[in-house]
Amino acid sequence: MSEDRKNTHLVVVGSSAGGIEALSTLVSTLPEGLDAPVVIAQHLHPERESRLPEILGRRSSLPVRTVVDHDHLEPGVVYVIPSNRHVNVTPSEIDLQANTKGRPKPSVDMLMSSAAGVFGEGLIAVVLTGTGSDGAEGARAVRQAGGTVIIQDPETAEFGGMPGSLAPNTVDIVADLQRVGPIVGELLGGVLVEEEGAEEASLQRFLEGLKERHGVDFTSYKAPTMLRRLKRRMVATDTATIEDYALYLDDRPEELPQLVNTLLIKVTQFFRNPELFAHLREEVLPGLIEEARKGDRQLRIWSAGCATGEEAYTLAIMLSELLGSEAALADVRIFATDIDREAVDFARRGVYPAGALSGISEEQRERYFVEGDGHYEVKKPVRGMIVFGEHDLARRSPFPRIDLVVSRNVLIYFTVELQRRALELFAFSLRNGGYLVLGKAETASTMPEFFASEQRQHKVYRREGERLPLPGTSLVPTPLARQPRVAPGGGATGAQSPGRRSRTTDEEGLVNRLPVGVVIVDRRYDILDLNAAARALLSIRGVAVGEDLLHAVQGIPYAEVRSAIDSAFRDGVSTTGEFSVEEATGEPRYLKLACHPQRGGDRKGLAETVAIVVNDVTDIGKERRELQEELEGSKAERSRLEAQNGRLIESNRRLEEANGELTALNDEMQASYEDALLAAEEAQAATEEVETLNEEMQATNEELETLNEELQATIEELNTTNDDLQARTAELQELARVREEERRSSEGSRRRLEAILSGMSDAVLAVGPDEKVLFSNQIFTETFGDGEPGDPHGSHKLGRSMPLTESGGEMPAEEAPQARAVRGESFETRFAVKGEEGSLRLFEVRGRPIDGEDVGGGVIVIREAGRRSGDGS
Numbered sequence: 001m002s003e004d005r006k007n008t009h010l011v012v013v014g015s016s017a018g019g020i021e022a023l024s025t026l027v028s029t030l031p032e033g034l035d036a037p038v039v040i041a042q043h044l045h046p047e048r049e050s051r052l053p054e055i056l057g058r059r060s061s062l063p064v065r066t067v068v069d070h071d072h073l074e075p076g077v078v079y080v081i082p083s084n085r086h087v088n089v090t091p092s093e094i095d096l097q098a099n100t101k102g103r104p105k106p107s108v109d110m111l112m113s114s115a116a117g118v119f120g121e122g123l124i125a126v127v128l129t130g131t132g133s134d135g136a137e138g139a140r141a142v143r144q145a146g147g148t149v150i151i152q153d154p155e156t157a158e159f160g161g162m163p164g165s166l167a168p169n170t171v172d173i174v175a176d177l178q179r180v181g182p183i184v185g186e187l188l189g190g191v192l193v194e195e196e197g198a199e200e201a202s203l204q205r206f207l208e209g210l211k212e213r214h215g216v217d218f219t220s221y222k223a224p225t226m227l228r229r230l231k232r233r234m235v236a237t238d239t240a241t242i243e244d245y246a247l248y249l250d251d252r253p254e255e256l257p258q259l260v261n262t263l264l265i266k267v268t269q270f271f272r273n274p275e276l277f278a279h280l281r282e283e284v285l286p287g288l289i290e291e292a293r294k295g296d297r298q299l300r301i302w303s304a305g306c307a308t309g310e311e312a313y314t315l316a317i318m319l320s321e322l323l324g325s326e327a328a329l330a331d332v333r334i335f336a337t338d339i340d341r342e343a344v345d346f347a348r349r350g351v352y353p354a355g356a357l358s359g360i361s362e363e364q365r366e367r368y369f370v371e372g373d374g375h376y377e378v379k380k381p382v383r384g385m386i387v388f389g390e391h392d393l394a395r396r397s398p399f400p401r402i403d404l405v406v407s408r409n410v411l412i413y414f415t416v417e418l419q420r421r422a423l424e425l426f427a428f429s430l431r432n433g434g435y436l437v438l439g440k441a442e443t444a445s446t447m448p449e450f451f452a453s454e455q456r457q458h459k460v461y462r463r464e465g466e467r468l469p470l471p472g473t474s475l476v477p478t479p480l481a482r483q484p485r486v487a488p489g490g491g492a493t494g495a496q497s498p499g500r501r502s503r504t505t506d507e508e509g510l511v512n513r514l515p516v517g518v519v520i521v522d523r524r525y526d527i528l529d530l531n532a533a534a535r536a537l538l539s540i541r542g543v544a545v546g547e548d549l550l551h552a553v554q555g556i557p558y559a560e561v562r563s564a565i566d567s568a569f570r571d572g573v574s575t576t577g578e579f580s581v582e583e584a585t586g587e588p589r590y591l592k593l594a595c596h597p598q599r600g601g602d603r604k605g606l607a608e609t610v611a612i613v614v615n616d617v618t619d620i621g622k623e624r625r626e627l628q629e630e631l632e633g634s635k636a637e638r639s640r641l642e643a644q645n646g647r648l649i650e651s652n653r654r655l656e657e658a659n660g661e662l663t664a665l666n667d668e669m670q671a672s673y674e675d676a677l678l679a680a681e682e683a684q685a686a687t688e689e690v691e692t693l694n695e696e697m698q699a700t701n702e703e704l705e706t707l708n709e710e711l712q713a714t715i716e717e718l719n720t721t722n723d724d725l726q727a728r729t730a731e732l733q734e735l736a737r738v739r740e741e742e743r744r745s746s747e748g749s750r751r752r753l754e755a756i757l758s759g760m761s762d763a764v765l766a767v768g769p770d771e772k773v774l775f776s777n778q779i780f781t782e783t784f785g786d787g788e789p790g791d792p793h794g795s796h797k798l799g800r801s802m803p804l805t806e807s808g809g810e811m812p813a814e815e816a817p818q819a820r821a822v823r824g825e826s827f828e829t830r831f832a833v834k835g836e837e838g839s840l841r842l843f844e845v846r847g848r849p850i851d852g853e854d855v856g857g858g859v860i861v862i863r864e865a866g867r868r869s870g871d872g873s
Contacts, residue, residue, distance in 0.1 A: 006091045007073055009036040009122040011184055012115050014108030014138070016043040016130025018158035020055060022177055026128065027060035027078055029181025034062060035188050036124075037073040039094065039115070041106040043130065044083035053080045069096040081106040089115040109353075112138025116145040121228060123147035124184055128177070130162030133374045136170075137355035143170040148187060148232055152177050165353070165375065167308045168342035172262050173236040186235045202242040203227055209246060216256075217415045218263055229262050257340040264413065268310040270317075270352075271359035273408075276437070276458045280404075281318050284435055284460065288403045289322060291433075292331070302402045302429060303336040304393060304422075305410035309347025309386075310356060312336035313378055315406065316385040317368050328381060335399050337391030348388045350378035392546070393422045398429040405430060409439035416446075423447050430463035437461075517614030520598075523569060525549050525562070528609060537591060537614045539581075549612075556581055561593065568595035568610045578617065588625075592617045762863045765798070767821050769856030780862070784833070798862075803831040808840050808868075817845045821858035824849035830865065840868045 011034075015022055019042045030038070044050050050066075056078065057064040064078045065071075071079065072093045079094065081087050086097040086107050097110070112125050112135065125142045127135045129152055139149045150173045154160030157177070175183055200223050207226070211217045218226060230242070237255070239245040249255050271277050292299040299319075303312040312334055319334075320327045338344050353375055357365060369376040393410070405426045411419045426436055427450040436444060436451060438459040444451040450468060451461040517534030521527055527540075527549050534540065538553045550558055556579050567575045574596045580588045592615040597607030757764050757777035763784065766774040776786075784799030797803075798818055803811050811831060813819060820827055827847045832840040842865040849858045 007037060007075065007122075008119070009124070009188060010073070010089070010115055010119045011036050011038040011124045011126065011188075012089075012111050013038065013040045013126045013128065014111065014130075014135045014162075015041075015128035016132060016134065016159070016162050018129040019043070020052065022128040022152065022158070023052075023056060024059045025177050026126070026181050027056050027062065027064070029178060030060070030062060030078075031182070031185040032061050032076075034076045034185065036075055038062070038078045039067070039073075039081065039087070039089070039111065040078065041081050041087070041108045041111045042083075043106075043134070048083065050080070050083040052083075056080065067094050067096065070094075081111070086110050087114070089118055091118050108135040109138040109355075113141040116141040116147055119145075119147065121146035121148075121225075124187055125149050126180060126184070127151045127163045127166060128180075129157040129159045131159050132162055133165035133351075133353055135162060136165045136167070136375070137353035139166045139170040140353065140355050148172050150175060150180060150183060152180060165351075167352075167356075168340060168346050169261055169268070169307050172232045175236070183235050187232065199227065199242070203230065206230075206242045206246050210249075211415055213250070216260060216413050216418075218413060221263070226263060230259075233259050233262050254341075257343075260413070261340060261343075268307045269356050269359055270310045270314050272310070272314075273440075273458075274359060276460075277314060277318065279455060279458050279460065280315075280437070281322065283455075284404065285318060285322055288435075289319075289330075292403065298331045298333055300399070300402050301332075301334045301404045301406070302399050303334060304391070304405060304407035304426075306336035306338050306344075306347060306388070307340070308343050309336060309350065309388065310352070311406060311408070312347065312386050312388070313350065313382060316382045317364060319385065320368065320382060332385050334386045335402075336386050336388045339390065339392045341390050344388050344390050350383050351375050352378075393418075393425060398425040400429060401431055402429040402434060403431065404435045404437070406437045407439075408437065409442070411442045412439060420446060423451070424468060427451070427463065427468045432463060432465075432467075434463040435460060436463065517612075519549060519612040519614065520609050521549050521565065521612065522609050525565065527552065534612075534614055537616055556591070564593060564595050565610055565612070568597045569607050572597050572599075572607055588618075589616065590618045590620070590622075591615065762861050764859065764861055765818070765821070766850065766859045767818060767857045768850075769822060769824070771818075771822050774850075774857065783862075783864075798833070801833045803833060804840070806830050806832055806842060808832055808834070817847060817860050817862070821847050821860045824856055824858050826858075832868070835867065838869075842866045842868060 013023065013026065023040060023042060027038075040052075040056075042052060044052065053064045053066045060078055062076055062078050064080060067079045067081050067085075067087065070093050073079070081094075082096070083106070087110065088095045088097055089111065108127070112123075115123050115125070116138070123142055123145065125135075125139060125147060127139065127149070142149050149166070149171050151163035151166055151171055153174050153176050154164035157163055173183060203223055203226060204219070207217075207219045211219060230245070233255070234240075234242070234245050236258075237245060237248050239248050249259065288299060301315055303315060306312045315334055316332075319330075319332055323330050323332075336344075336347060338347075351372070357369070357376055360369075365371075365376065368379055368382050370379060407422070407426065411422055414422060423444055423446065426444075427447065430436060435454065438444060438461070440459060442459060444461045445453075450463065450465045452464050454460045454462045514531060514533055517531060517537040519527060519530040519534045519538070525548050527545050527547055529545065530540065538556065540552050550562055553561070560577060560579060564575045564577045567573075574594060576592065576594045578590060578592045580590050594613045594615075596611045596613065598609045598611055599607050753775070754777075757775070760777060761779065763780035764775075764777045765780050766776070768774050780799065784801045786799055797816070803816050803818075805811050815829075817827075817829065817831060825847055826849060828845070830842060830844050832842050835841045843862050844865045845860055845862045847858050847860045850856065
């Protein structure tokens with residue numbers, strides 16, 4: 001294509017986990033000849049080569065390419081961004097970007113944000129399955145630029161986290177995966193419309209009908225813009241024409257918030273319009289806090305039309321900063337309401353992308369938010385100040401005793417009548433001296449008697465004047481009084497049925513004067529109409545019309561009333577029930593409710609509404625209660641008498657049993673008396689026997705005394721013997737002590753002798769007269785040995801050695817040194833002992849007798865005198 005050609009439309013698609021299969025399904029359902037390029041950002045591993053273009057190419061009827069730097073965008077071509085790059089979109093090409101830290105690759109937020117700045121309302125952004133919140137911030141940019149945002153239904157997506165992270169007011173269409181491709185084709189095929197022609201005329205009729213039936217006014221907006229945005233809802237609801245969509249809207253009231261969200265660009269952020277919030281922080285809130293503190297009451301703020309909650313959380317953050325350390329204990333309540341249930345549910349979660357926090361300072365972000373996976377969650381102390389709820393300013397009752405109402409850019413698309421009703425609600429809600437804050441294009445000048453301008457630039461008003469009563473029934477028609485639909489030719493689609501026509505003033509007066517209560521409810525239990533008697537009987541306060549009957553009534557059993565209404569709807573026949581309600585005086589009041597199903601004009605099909613007729617049957621109920629009480633009293637008296645008669649019969653039976661027991665007991669006592677007499681006689685005999693035994697024991701005692709005297713004499717003899725034994729024992733102990741001392745002395749002498757002998761260099765041997773060795777020293781043992789027991793020559797051997805003459809000849813046994821010592825001789829001599837290798841060792845020996853009583857033998861001392869060879873040299 002030519003490089004000068006500029007695209008006016010672009011489709012961008014983002015996905016993550018489960019995205020490959022979802023993208024395959026999407027490209028297979030895109031129509032051929034698509035009049036816009038399609039750019040896909042799928043989170044993939046940055047270090048792995050992606051085969052996604054090949055996979056999608058096998059399923060797509062459109063050509064699929066991988067994006068290269070400065071790639072030109074061509075209509076009807078699918079472009080896949082590489083797994084390791086981000087992109088920036090221009091009107092005719094895609095520029096690949098260097099790595100951006102902290103973002104998944106490729107970034108869906110970057111793709112959508114850059115494309116939104118270029119294509120504006122010509123951009124269609126699609127978010128498919130995935131985890132995390134990539135795309136939530138980009139969707140806000142697309143929404144602010146007027147583009148279309150489509151998400152895969154999180155309930156049916158394989159991973160619903162990524163599409164579910166988008167704020168509801170940034171989403172135009174929620175669809176199943178199979179429908180996304182055809183929806184994109186329909187949007188691209190029908191975006192361009194003629195400013196003049198039949199479709200514009202149909203649009204004007206639709207907007208006029210929207211204004212009349214629903215109280216919202218978009219007639220002053222540019223027709224081409226309204227047509228393009230209305231087309232999104234027509235595609236989402238699968239309606240072919242504006243007239244078909246009008247019928248769809250009438251049958252499904254829940255579609256209205258979606259339509260308003262699409263027709264208006266309502267993307268909020270924290271501290272949006274910072275000058276206004278600075279004024280509130282410095283001039284308004286400090287005074288309100290001080291007044292609440294002095295009055296010891298709750299500080300109450302109402303954020304009406306809170307959308308996804310940023311405004312309410314902004315107010316809570318400012319109050320936390322102003323209260324400081326007292327914030328945790330302060331009694332503060334912020335009511336944050338919106339007609340869009342999905343937006344309220346999103347606000348309750350308190351989780352936002354980083355882009356929504358652009359007006360938050362870094363300090364506030366750290367103090368009041370917890371950072372998560374690409375998003376920020378409001379901390380619990382701030383969240384605890386706020387009560388979120390679904391609320392319709394056109395139908396529901398206001399909140400009382402409010403100090404500050406903030407309702408910006410809500411009244412701007414209301415009709416004049418609905419604007420006045422909303423201002424009346426605010427006037428009723430605000431206490432005298434409270435504040436009202438409106439949007440820059442809104443004003444409260446239509447009610448100067450209740451609102452005085454406090455700050456013109458920021459549209460801040462002060463509540464003054466008398467108290468306003470609760471505003472009346474909603475100006476928005478209810479289903480019972482719905483206006484006829486406008487047909488293309490300008491006439492009504494059909495005449496109203498008698499059951500649906502509006503009541504005249506006379507009829508309304510008649511109904512209100514009826515003595516019975518009448519309430520009309522639809523299948524959602526919402527009150528469509530009621531008369532004064534019903535209000536009084538059911539204690540219904542406030543506007544009530546449009547509210548849930550089951551929650552509006554006071555004191556009537558919830559489950560029973562609901563069951564009666566459900567039976568009327570389900571079975572198509574009237575049901576009745578009677579209930580009691582406790583009045584303020586404590587007395588019961590009885591009400592009879594008859595539920596009559598009401599069908600359409602043809603009287604066929606299921607009932608559309610139920611008429612509940614309420615009768616006060618308190619008198620009848622009281623009479624019935626009195627009769628019931630009398631009957632209960634009679635039954636109680638009869639029961640009492642029957643019980644008393646039974647007790648008497650039982651008492652008589654017990655008396656007879658007791659009489660029989662007494663007779664038997666008397667017989668037993670007589671027998672016991674006779675047994676006692678017999679026992680007394682036996683006891684007397686036993687006493688006599690005891691006396692006899694006592695005499696015998698006395699004699700025995702005298703014998704024992706005699707034996708005791710004999711034993712005493714024996715003991716004295718034993719004591720004398722014991723004294724003798726103790727004296728002998730002392731003598732023996734003394735003798736043993738002396739012997740022990742002698743033994744110790746002898747042992748000491750022996751050890752000294754051994755020490756002396758061990759220290760001598762000569763061999764020493766002592767023998768007794770019985771030839772036994774008395775002792776020897778170490779030198780003797782080393783030189784001659786210890787001898788061998790049983791040796792026949794042991795009497796004349798020296799240890800193991802046989803003594804020889806100096807010449808080596810055999811020495812006579814009686815001349816041996818040991819034999820002479822045994823005889824106790826004194827001698828000196830020489831002898832030889834055969835050594836190793838046949839040599840002779842010569843020794844000198846001296847012998848002396850051992851003197852002493854009972855001691856014999858002798859001691860010999862041997863000293864080596866030299867060596868001699870065996871040949872005598």
